[in-house]
Each structure stands twice: as structure tokens, then as C-alpha cells.
Amino acid sequence: MATTAMLGAAAVGSGLVPPIGCVSTRPDFAPVALAGFDELVFGGHELVDTSLLKRAEQLVHARVVPPGLPALVESDLRAADEEIRLSPMATAGDQRSAIGDVITDLEDFRRRLELDTVVVINVSSTEAPIPYGLPQHASLRALLRALDEGTAALPDSSMYAYAALSADCPYVDFTPSTGARLPALAELAAERRMPYAGHDGKTGETLVKSVLAPMFAQRALRPLSWSGTNLLGGGDGATLAEPGRADSKIQSKRRMLAEIFDHETHDAVHIHNVPDLGDWKTAWDHIMFEGFLGVRMTMQFTWQGCDSALAAPLVLDLARFVAAAHRAGRHGPLSDLAFFFKDPLGTREHGLDRQYERLVHWAHGLGGESA
Amino acid sequence: MATTAMLGAAAVGSGLVPPIGCVSTRPDFAPVALAGFDELVFGGHELVDTSLLKRAEQLVHARVVPPGLPALVESDLRAADEEIRLSPMATAGDQRSAIGDVITDLEDFRRRLELDTVVVINVSSTEAPIPYGLPQHASLRALLRALDEGTAALPDSSMYAYAALSADCPYVDFTPSTGARLPALAELAAERRMPYAGHDGKTGETLVKSVLAPMFAQRALRPLSWSGTNLLGGGDGATLAEPGRADSKIQSKRRMLAEIFDHETHDAVHIHNVPDLGDWKTAWDHIMFEGFLGVRMTMQFTWQGCDSALAAPLVLDLARFVAAAHRAGRHGPLSDLAFFFKDPLGTREHGLDRQYERLVHWAHGLGGESA
Amino acid sequence: MATTAMLGAAAVGSGLVPPIGCVSTRPDFAPVALAGFDELVFGGHELVDTSLLKRAEQLVHARVVPPGLPALVESDLRAADEEIRLSPMATAGDQRSAIGDVITDLEDFRRRLELDTVVVINVSSTEAPIPYGLPQHASLRALLRALDEGTAALPDSSMYAYAALSADCPYVDFTPSTGARLPALAELAAERRMPYAGHDGKTGETLVKSVLAPMFAQRALRPLSWSGTNLLGGGDGATLAEPGRADSKIQSKRRMLAEIFDHETHDAVHIHNVPDLGDWKTAWDHIMFEGFLGVRMTMQFTWQGCDSALAAPLVLDLARFVAAAHRAGRHGPLSDLAFFFKDPLGTREHGLDRQYERLVHWAHGLGGESA
Amino acid sequence: MATTAMLGAAAVGSGLVPPIGCVSTRPDFAPVALAGFDELVFGGHELVDTSLLKRAEQLVHARVVPPGLPALVESDLRAADEEIRLSPMATAGDQRSAIGDVITDLEDFRRRLELDTVVVINVSSTEAPIPYGLPQHASLRALLRALDEGTAALPDSSMYAYAALSADCPYVDFTPSTGARLPALAELAAERRMPYAGHDGKTGETLVKSVLAPMFAQRALRPLSWSGTNLLGGGDGATLAEPGRADSKIQSKRRMLAEIFDHETHDAVHIHNVPDLGDWKTAWDHIMFEGFLGVRMTMQFTWQGCDSALAAPLVLDLARFVAAAHRAGRHGPLSDLAFFFKDPLGTREHGLDRQYERLVHWAHGLGGESA
Ligand SMILES: NC(=O)c1ccc[n+]([C@@H]2O[C@H](COP(=O)([O-])OP(=O)(O)OC[C@H]3O[C@@H](n4cnc5c(N)ncnc54)[C@H](O)[C@@H]3O)[C@@H](O)[C@H]2O)c1
Ligand SMILES: NC(=O)c1ccc[n+]([C@@H]2O[C@H](COP(=O)([O-])OP(=O)(O)OC[C@H]3O[C@@H](n4cnc5c(N)ncnc54)[C@H](O)[C@@H]3O)[C@@H](O)[C@H]2O)c1
Ligand SMILES: NC(=O)c1ccc[n+]([C@@H]2O[C@H](COP(=O)([O-])OP(=O)(O)OC[C@H]3O[C@@H](n4cnc5c(N)ncnc54)[C@H](O)[C@@H]3O)[C@@H](O)[C@H]2O)c1
Numbered sequence A, B, C, D: 001m002a003t004t005a006m007l008g009a010a011a012v013g014s015g016l017v018p019p020i021g022c023v024s025t026r027p028d029f030a031p032v033a034l035a036g037f038d039e040l041v042f043g044g045h046e047l048v049d050t051s052l053l054k055r056a057e058q059l060v061h062a063r064v065v066p067p068g069l070p071a072l073v074e075s076d077l078r079a080a081d082e083e084i085r086l087s088p089m090a091t092a093g094d095q096r097s098a099i100g101d102v103i104t105d106l107e108d109f110r111r112r113l114e115l116d117t118v119v120v121i122n123v124s125s126t127e128a129p130i131p132y133g134l135p136q137h138a139s140l141r142a143l144l145r146a147l148d149e150g151t152a153a154l155p156d157s158s159m160y161a162y163a164a165l166s167a168d169c170p171y172v173d174f175t176p177s178t179g180a181r182l183p184a185l186a187e188l189a190a191e192r193r194m195p196y197a198g199h200d201g202k203t204g205e206t207l208v209k210s211v212l213a214p215m216f217a218q219r220a221l222r223p224l225s226w227s228g229t230n231l232l233g234g235g236d237g238a239t240l241a242e243p244g245r246a247d248s249k250i251q252s253k254r255r256m257l258a259e260i261f262d263h264e265t266h267d268a269v270h271i272h273n274v275p276d277l278g279d280w281k282t283a284w285d286h287i288m289f290e291g292f293l294g295v296r297m298t299m300q301f302t303w304q305g306c307d308s309a310l311a312a313p314l315v316l317d318l319a320r321f322v323a324a325a326h327r328a329g330r331h332g333p334l335s336d337l338a339f340f341f342k343d344p345l346g347t348r349e350h351g352l353d354r355q356y357e358r359l360v361h362w363a364h365g366l367g368g369e370s371a
């Protein structure tokens, strides 16, 4: 999906395709000063060494990217390839030095390319969840001590978050991984006055739930059971098939119903890996609800979405909004970006429409002109 | 569905069942002074002469009403039966005298039962649409003249609306029929300072569309085609199978997408009569939408709802809200009730969540205490 | 489901309802001499002590049985209640004596009621699978020795099968449990010249697969993935939610595709317990298949069935067919009954139509007249 | 779809792709002597003048044909282009001379390319149905007289059929149009000892119905209503949107259920044009069926198929089978090819599996070796 985002930014930026799926281009945001798509440049950290052009050709084959498009943005892809580094997490001796390496990479990137803002967005594979409330994560001081002692046990996502915040880069977590979601890192963000956002891009089943669940609630109808089945292939499908990994995802998907309904709902989310689906996810949700006089009725939906195509424009939106927030001096968790996330930081508002209104209102407050 | 509403009001009013599906009982409306369910009494006009108890037993058989319930509210059903009159539309010589008969019935009903407010709600069979802009409907004066000359050609729904407004009863149209939707009747409502509302209760496919369409729009995704198929039986299924009749319904269902999206959508709504479905409607919607880089994706949903069970509580909600509006001195088209209608009067806001917020805000303005 | 079968047999036998869902009443079987529904009498073993009348009323509430019907067949239900014994498996000291108790019950039942044939049909809760190929199950002699030593470790279903065959009763396994599927019991059946049949009644998702999979195969279309999700509540839902239990079911559901297709298919079957669904099962299958020039296409189906209503008539069919087979001197595994089972004994033919043709042909061979 | 068939034959014939979807390549037909894919050559009549290469590129864009494939079979496409003639139906003065022109084209094609057999397959746009039983179609003599008088009023499909049979070419109708389905043309076929087959290739909804309907019947379950909705775009979608045209299709789709079930079923088939779907058809079928004790259950399916990819291999199968039948001296209506058609000639057997068995048996009778 990172590839789709970079390729798409180049294609939109050079006017080859319209920005369908990019929320930030809606007329509602016209007054907001956001970076142009042609002003965005990309870099990153990876574990594997496959050129973006090759990945783009695979996406053509998978019917995500139109034939012919990669060639038209080849120079942008090559430029981004130049800025992709092997992840220090995979090589460095200890967490401390790995973090240091990432900081160096980020500062170097910003300096060399003379960038206003570098937004770090985590779009790497979903991690298994870590135990909640470990002492070494409880405060910045405790974390620093643990890092010194080599016992910090930070997941990769949190190391990236640590590095980003330390290098004065806003941080966004598009995955359900831990990222900046530790008291120690909240403290760090506050100290550095950096904004951050997350968690887990809302691109399919949960997106639909975020409008259907309020509908049932507002109509005083009571879903007794809401059973979701997600078939997905691709990298994400394979990752989530590993024991433990899907749990993060399922947890972030399940918080919503409990917070929207007053009554108890049998709420189940299942994720199954179907390799041949590739990037095409199919979700089937079955909702049995109770109405007047106890009558039981059913709603079902099937969502057949291309994951990368749904996620990539949101990653670009987040880069644009978070950069603007940074410039406007916002810091701490950006709960006004809840619209983008399955498990939004700092808010219990899960209704999509309310989240959208809030996003618009917040964005207008960032100040206009520019772009 | 009228039977379900009357039976249900009695059952809720006497605490036999919880008010599932009644929007007006949500905590959001706690501060609003609304009539209690046990304070509602019913009457009406019908073409056929079947006792409510018999209809209620048919609804048990059709699995809409729980076995045993009709017997528990038998006295309420008998009381309502006493107040149901043969429709003067079916018997009276001319429109003028038919309207006069309805006015007499309404005034008599209010006086004998010592009622604060009588709200007239049209829940009769859908009529075929009438030509738009006839001269005799253009003003109250023109209508009066045409009535005198015997050329008014009002559909039944408009005669009921005329009678209701003349008798100082607020009028609600739960159907797609013409009702109060004529310049002459708007004038009459203004003159009598009566509120009115409509059109066409939003209980199934359109309800779902009213949250999904804003979702696509807010995500900058572009539905290229939205094809809806509705299978329904029962009285409504049979009526809509008659040539012309379904057109009113389809028109009121189709206005939404055009107003929500900037781009053109191939928007089709089909209604098919499947007698064995009885009161159970099944809608299947197929939405093909375009996302980032032109990728085409699909969402489908199936809605299996019991029409009466979905509509009846809304009819009770409308009675409560409109009575409160009347008491609070509101008059003219109540566009704040858009939440309830497929084709709401006086507003182009079709997003359900916005409509809900507006309803709550409006209801709070009606003033509290009481109930 | 046992309750539905007994109640239904009484209702059909006394002409109260038509035998919808009873395969054996199709014109194709008119020439076959089968016991009349009014000739069937019931008994059984249970773990719990709830009267059939009470269970029947629960089924009315669950919308499986029409209101009023239990009262009309009350005497038949009471008669069956008299013949239901507490399962010796739950009380007896060792397997040997439990088996002996069941034999005594069966012989006593046959004698007292003067029955031609007693068919034992296992419709009890699904057991967890047992290890395959244990030495004590390898031959009748080994099993007898192990029983003597108290180490037989037979699952309940196999104890019933043992008892049935020993008491000269044909045995049918409508569940995926082990039952007669052990070399030792095959030997016993051969010795006693008893017929037996199984496994796992085919009533929903697998039934549909047994016609769709041959369709794809005959059309030379290649399903790449076939993902099935089953939502079910009721007793079966609760049982299958226990770790291990669903495995028997999933295994018997999965054998089919491998045997129908030449190529490899990603074949997944998931079972989820949704208590509020009660006896109403919903299966959703998603099939992605490859066609000409490698084009990938999709078929999905949703099956919303009432489990008891689907299974009960088949249990009655099996009783009738197996009794006739016994009378005609058939013994050993009845692979011609594959039409009824997810995981049929003694055949790899999974196509439903072939199975039906085979059933008709076999039944005609049993000889006619009677009934 | 004609383009897909020609392009696909070339690709399969030269080993570039496997023959997925080609029934005639199943092991069951290995003993039958059928023409090799590389032995097939193509020609035809068209109304419009678009090169096959251009059409093939459109099919790449529509995701029917893999990128790159048209270039690999370019010479075959060019060769076929050489053999495509403007339809004389569009230009000739009267029906008689138009038929004569087609005969000349066919004979010339066979002679120049030194072909064993020329099979004429109608894959042109669906025609509106014509009145049944016109006197001029009642016998060959009547038809000849009418042609002389210029009053024959044959639809184009019947003119092609007439020409084919006259030129000693077997004729196949893959469409629901009239074709050879007139007494006069049956007589002509008998006289010329030519085989013919039809009607209307069975590639989607009807295919699935042909296995599900027998399943319900064999299980003694009673579908009360079977409602089918077909969304399709492309040329076929546009054609069927014209008033009258869809009727042929709907009629050929509806014959099945009446012939499979003993009871009455509410059987409805709807066809809607959704231009953006292009060649991708989506069918949704909703089946409400009655089971034991009158319980009502539901099955739904969605079929998302690429029409050309489904139809093209069957057209090639038909060419191979019909050529072999011709060589083996078969003539008259080939009812053993019912497997391929929605509305098969000369048989009321609609169950797919029976049709398949019959096809295999018939094909084996054609004699082997060769290929
Ligand atoms: N619709 C969507 O695509 C969507 C929606 C919400 C969330 N997400 C999340 O976004 C993430 C990416 O999804 P994807 O579909 O692109 O997955 P993917 O498997 O295609 O890509 C993940 C990439 O991350 C790399 N990676 C793994 N660990 C890394 C590390 N420690 N450092 C650097 N790189 C590392 C992998 O090598 C791989 O290339 C997942 O966590 C997914 O759950 C995706
Ligand atoms: N979910 C819903 O049930 C729902 C939703 C939206 C709108 N509606 C509308 O509500 C109306 C009623 O629906 P229903 O399902 O109860 O239909 P129904 O056919 O069961 O009942 C309509 C009743 O109106 C009576 N009637 C017809 N013409 C009349 C007249 N001129 N005067 C007096 N009575 C007359 C009929 O005799 C019948 O008893 C329909 O117009 C329907 O479109 C229903
Ligand atoms: N459509 C169907 O209903 C269907 C289809 C195929 C197979 N089956 C199988 O049939 C079986 C019964 O299904 P159900 O829905 O009726 O389940 P259920 O849970 O409603 O009934 C099972 C009954 O078996 C009893 N039981 C459990 N262990 C026993 C023992 N050792 N001895 C005697 N009784 C025992 C339980 O007390 C319970 O009353 C299950 O194994 C199920 O998988 C059912």
C-alpha cells in the first residue's frame, strides 16, 4: 500500500489521474492551506529490497494500478527508491542504537531535501499486541532507564515513534500496532510539542460499521448480533494469519459497537487469509437486530474493496493534514483525525458523520491560504 | 401497518413490551415534553371493514406480532375499532361533501374523547402520482373555485389533508402520495397556522442509503452505479404492482443520490411484488464505486425487514412530535422531521446523521416538562 | 431436532401437515415399500430430562413449529416421553455395563411395543474427534479385550453403535461423531449382518456445495478459493463452540472439494456460535473461480435455514429407508445413502444428483408392495 | 464475446493459456475425436467495422483479456479479420438475395480455406421475439412461396440459419433469437440432413438455477418464490434495455422452474442495464422456500461473472462438438447438447448433471480417434 500511495501521489501531483478517494481534496477543505500533491516527497524504511517500479508492476498485474501508469511516473519512483533505507530494526545491535539510526536518517532526509516538515507514517506489517501497562513504558524517565539497561522491549512501531518524535517529526500510525500509544511516548510528544495520530486506517468493514451502527442506534433498533468475516490475501492477509497478529486488528475493530450501543451486542470479527484474493478484501457482515414488538430482522453486507486503493489516498490525506497541524503548532494526540481510524486516539466518538464534521471544523481552524 | 401501530401503542403504553424502534424514547429526547403512549387514542378512516382484532391475529400468523399479545390489548383494539369510520371518499357524492364529512368526523372525535390534539396521519395505500402544477391546485382560491365547480380532482390523500387542516388538525403523510404537497394546501396550512410533515416513511433501503451515500461522499469515493431491487408482498406489494403506483415510491426513493453526489450516478430503483413475502421486505442494493487510480470496487447489502414493525413505531413517534410541535405553536412544513422521511418536505439534507442532529435540536426547542 | 422429528412424524402421520422435506415421499419412491409415518414409534436416550411437550413449546417460540401444533399431537409426544431413558453413558460404572444397559433398553423397547425393526439413529451432540487407528479399535477381538480390561475408551456414539448392532438394530449416524466408524464395529456389523449408515446429515452449506462444486467441475471452471462461514446458535452452536468439537464437523465438511476437483482449492470452513440465532443457521460461502483466459470471477451464496426443520424429515427418511434395507436383508455400510450425508460411508461420490440417482436405483432394488 | 472466442482459440491453440472453461477438454471427452484448437479458423458477418485487434485491446482495458495477449496472437486476429464480411442483412434489397449472399460467402469460405466443416454459430445481438405460428413459417414450401413474394418476414437469425443449412453448414444458436426454431427450417434441416442446436448459452444465473432447482426438488423442499435480478452492461446490456428485446431472454430463462417443480413457484426474472458494468454481469437471486412443518427459509446467491469469458469457451466447445456430430452423420436438433443452453431444443431435461451425463454419453457415441 505504501507503493500505491507514492505512485498515486506522483500521478495525482502531475495531473495524470484525478484525486478520487482523497478526502482532503473535497470542497469542504478548499479554505485549508495544505501541501500540494506535487510538493510531497517520499522516503522510508523497509525490511526487504524490492524496487518500487517492480512493486508497481506487480500492482498492475493485480489490477490495482492501471497498465501504463508506472512508466509515466518512473522518475518519481526512482527518486523515492533512493530515499528508502534498510530498517535499522533489522540490523542494529540494541534498541537504543536502532532508534539513533532512524533519527539520523530522518534528520538527514529533511536536511538534504530541504523539507518543511517530515511526517513519519507507520504502514508496516501489523505487530502482535504487547502486554498493557509494563513499568518500563510508564514514563519517559522509566523508558530511558530501560533503554540504557537494554530492557526496553519496545516493539518496532514504538521505536519508530520514539525516533520520529525525537527528530521533531509528527508521527502517524496507520496500523493497529502499539506505535506512540505508550505513556512514555505521550510524554515525549508533549515535551517536543509534536502532534501524533492513529490507530489503524479505517478502509472497509469498520468504515461501513461506523455509519450503520449509528443508524441502528438513532432508530432505536437493537442489533443482537453483529458477525463480521473478513477474507483477505496479500501481505496483510499473510501477516494476520500468524497467531497473535490478528488480535490487534480484531481489538481495534471491536471497540466501536460497545461504545455506540447501550445494550449488549454479540460482536464477533473474524479474519481469514485467502492468498488468491491478493489485495482484494471481501468482508461479509451479518447483523441480526430486534425491532418493534421484538421482531427480529437481518441486514447483511458484502464489501469487495481493493485495500491499497482504499488506504493509499488516506495516507496522503494524513500527511497533508498532519503537516498542516504541525505548522499550525498543534501537538499531542490529534483526536480530530478520528475520521481516518478504526481505533482513534483520544475520543470515543465512532460515528463517521460526527467525525467528519469535527475534521472539517478542526481543519478550518488550522488557518488558510498557502498551497 | 396501522394495526401494528395501534396494537403496539397499547402494548407499550401498558408496559407489556419495551418501545424498541421508537426514536422518541431515546435518551436524547428525555427533556422534551411528549405525550405518553398510554395517553394516545386512535381512530381513522378505512375502505374495508375488518376488525382490528382479526387483523392482529393475521399479524401473529405472519410472525409480526408475538402470539398472545392481541388478547392482552383487546380492549384498546375494540375502543379503536369504535372510532374507525368508512371513508367518505368511497361513498360521498362529490369531493366537497366528502371533505365536509371527514371534517365532521374529526371534530366529533376530538370533542367526544376530549382530546388536546388530533394528528391526522396518512397511512393508506400509495396513490399513483398526479400531474404537477395543475391550475386548480395553484392557490387556495383556485382550489375553492374548482371544488365549487366539481372539478378539483384532488387525490384522496389531498382531500384528507384538506379536511385535517380545516379542522385544525396537524397532518402527516407517511406515504409518497400527494397529500398536503400542493400550493393551495400550503396556503391553507399557513392560514390555519397548522404544522404538517411528510413524505414517505424511511424504513428500509432508503434508510440505509441515507447513511451509506454520505459515507461514500465524505470519503471522496464515487459510486458509478447504485442499483436497488426491492421485493415486497403484503398490501403495499400488491398496490405497487399496479401500473403507475410504484412511480411515486420510486421517485421519492431516487431524489437522494442526485443531491448527495457531485457526479452523475446511474441510480436505479426497482420494486417487485412477491406475494409470499407478506410483510417481509427484502432489498438488495448493488453499488459499484470508483476509488484511487480509478479502481472499481463493489458494495452490496441485503435488508430483510418486517415493514410494519419498522414503520409502526415511527408513526407513533410522528404523532408525539407533531402534537408537541402543534402545542408549541409551530406551523407550516416541519422540515426538521426529515429524519423520518424518504422525501422530506422543505429540505435537501438527506444525510441521516445530520437529520438526527437537527431533529434533536428542534425537539429541544419545543419546550420540556409535561409527559 | 429429535423433538422436531418426533413431533413432525406424528403430524404427518395423522395428516395434519404435508410431508414437505421428506425425500422418501417423492413420486420416485412410490414403488418402494416403506413404513407409513403413522407406523413409526419413538424412544431414545437423553442426558437431560425435559418433556417433549415443553421442548415443542420452545420450538413454537423459536418459530420452528407452528403455534397450536404441539397440542394436536400431545398424546404421541407423551407416548414417546414414556420411552425416553436416561443415558446409561451418564451413570453406568464402566463402558461394558453401559453398553449392556443400552442393549437391554433396546430389546425391551422392541418386545414391549412389538416392533418389526428398531433403527437406532444418533442425533446427540457432536463429539470431539478421537485419534485415528488406536489398537483397541482395530478388531472386534481387540475391542472386546479392551472392554474387559476397562480400557476401551469408546466415545459415546460408538458405545451406542456397539449396543445397537449387538441388539440387531441397524445404526445410523446423523452426526459427525465416530459412531460405527471403527474397524471393530464394522466387524461386529458384518457378524450380526446389520446395515449401518452415516455420517453427518447434509442439510445446509454442504448440501449446496454438493451441487455447485460439480457444476464448476463440469464447466471446467476452477475455484481457487472456497471460503465458508457458518453462523449457528442453538444446542449445536454451543457444542461446536467448545474447543475441538467443531473439528469433526469441519473435517466432514471439507472432504468434498478435494474429491471433486483435480486442482488444488483453498478450502476453508469456519463455524461461529451466535447464540441469538437459535435454530436458524446462516451460511455464507464465497467462491473465487478462474475462467477462460485466467479471468477471476466470484460467486457468493447465503443460506438461511432452520436446522431442525431441515434435519428432521431426513431423520425420518433414514428410519424408513434403513428399516426397509434391513427387512430386505442388506447389511454393512449403506453407501447408497450418500445423498443424506456430508461424509458418506464407503463412497467418494459427492455430487448430489448422482447420489440421488443412486438412492432411487437402490431403493427400487429393495422390493415393493407393503406400506 | 465473438472476439474473446477467436482470440482465446488462438491463445489456447498455440499453448499460451490453458483451456479453462472449455468443457470439451475435460478428461471425460478424451476418447472423443474433436478438432484441435489450432485447427479452428474463423470468419463471420458483422454490422460494424471494427478490427478484432482494436476490440481485443478494449477487452484488455475491460479486464477480460490479460495485458499483452492480443499482440501474441495478432496474426490469427488479422487472418480472421480478413474473413469477416459486412452482413448482407444490412444491405441486400430483399431477404431472398440476402440469404443468397450469405450462402455464397459460406461456400467461398469453405472452399478457399479447404475446410472439412463450417459451423455457423449465431452470436449476434438478441432480437425481439416474433409472433409464434405465422403461416409463412409453417412449412418449407410456405416459406419458399413467401420469400418469392417478398413477405417472408424472417428475423435475421432465421435468415442466417436458412443460409447455413442450405450451404450444408450445421447451425448453432447461442442467442435466444428465433434462428432455426421454425417448422420450415426444421424441414430444411431434415432435407439437407444437417444438425443444429440452441438456444441461448447458459453462462450465469440460469446455469446456477439448473443445479439448485433440482437440489430443492430432490430434497422435497418447495421454493415459493424465486426472484432473479440481472445487472449487465456491455453490448448485451444495451440491447436488452430496448423494449421487447429482453422478453426473448426472460422467456428462455423462465421455462426451467415450471418444468422442474410440481408445485407453482412465483418465478420472476428481471434484467437491468447498468452501462458501467461492461462485460461484468451481476446476478442476484432470492429464493424463499418452504420446508418441514411449513417453515419458510431463504437462499440467496450473487454471481459476478465476466460474460465473454464464460460464453467464449462454450462457443468453441459447440463448434468442436457440432463439427464432430456432422462428421458422424448426426442431423436434426441436437438435444444432447442441452447442457450448453438455457432453452434447449427438443428436451425438457433442465437438470445440469443429467444434461452432462447425456452429453458425455452422446459424445462417446460419435466415435473416437483423430484430434
Ligand atoms: N486497507 C489497507 O491497506 C489497510 C487499512 C488499515 C490498516 N492497514 C495496515 O497497514 C499496514 C500495511 O498494510 P499493507 O497491506 O501495505 O501490508 P504489506 O504486508 O503489503 O506491507 C507491509 C510492509 O512492511 C514491511 N515491514 C514489516 N516490518 C517492518 C519493519 N519493522 N520496518 C520496516 N518495514 C517493515 C514489510 O516488509 C512490507 O513490505 C498493515 O499493518 C495493515 O494492517 C492497511
Ligand atoms: N414500512 C412500511 O410499512 C412503510 C414505509 C413507508 C411508507 N409506507 C406507506 O404506508 C402506506 C401503508 O402501508 P401498509 O403496508 O400499511 O399498506 P396496506 O395495504 O397494508 O394498508 C393500506 C390500507 O389503506 C386502506 N386504504 C386505501 N385507500 C384508502 C382510502 N382512500 N381511505 C382510507 N383507507 C384507504 C386500505 O384498505 C388498506 O387497509 C403505504 O402507502 C406505504 O407505501 C409504509
Ligand atoms: N441440521 C441439523 O440440525 C443437523 C445437520 C447435521 C448434523 N446434525 C447433528 O445432529 C446432532 C444434533 O443436533 P441438534 O441441533 O439436535 O443438537 P441439540 O444440541 O439441540 O441436541 C442434542 C441432544 O443430545 C443430547 N445428548 C448429548 N450427549 C448425549 C449422550 N451421550 N447421550 C444421549 N443424549 C445426549 C443433548 O442433551 C441434547 O438434548 C448434532 O451432532 C448435529 O451436529 C444436525
Ligand SMILES: NC(=O)c1ccc[n+]([C@@H]2O[C@H](COP(=O)([O-])OP(=O)(O)OC[C@H]3O[C@@H](n4cnc5c(N)ncnc54)[C@H](O)[C@@H]3O)[C@@H](O)[C@H]2O)c1
Pocket (backbone or CB within 6 Å): D001, D002, D045, D046, D047, D048, D087, D089, D122, D123, D124, D125, D126, D127, D156, D174, D175, D176, D200, D201, D202, D203, D234, D235, D236, D239, D306, D307, D308, D310, D311
Ligand atoms: N455470456 C454471454 O456472453 C452470453 C450468454 C448467452 C447468450 N449470449 C448471447 O450472445 C449474443 C452476443 O452477446 P455479446 O455479449 O457478444 O453481445 P455484443 O452486443 O457485444 O455483440 C453482438 C454483435 O452482433 C453484431 N450484430 C448485431 N446484429 C447483427 C446482424 N444482423 N448480423 C451480424 N452481426 C450483427 C453487433 O454489431 C455486435 O457486434 C447475444 O444475443 C447474447 O444474448 C451471450
Ligand code: NA
Pocket (backbone or CB within 6 Å): A211, A214, A351, A352, A353, A354, B211, B214, B352, B353, B354
Ligand atoms: Na452518519
Ligand code: NA
Pocket (backbone or CB within 6 Å): C211, C214, C351, C352, C353, C354, D211, D214, D352, D353, D354
Ligand atoms: Na446436479
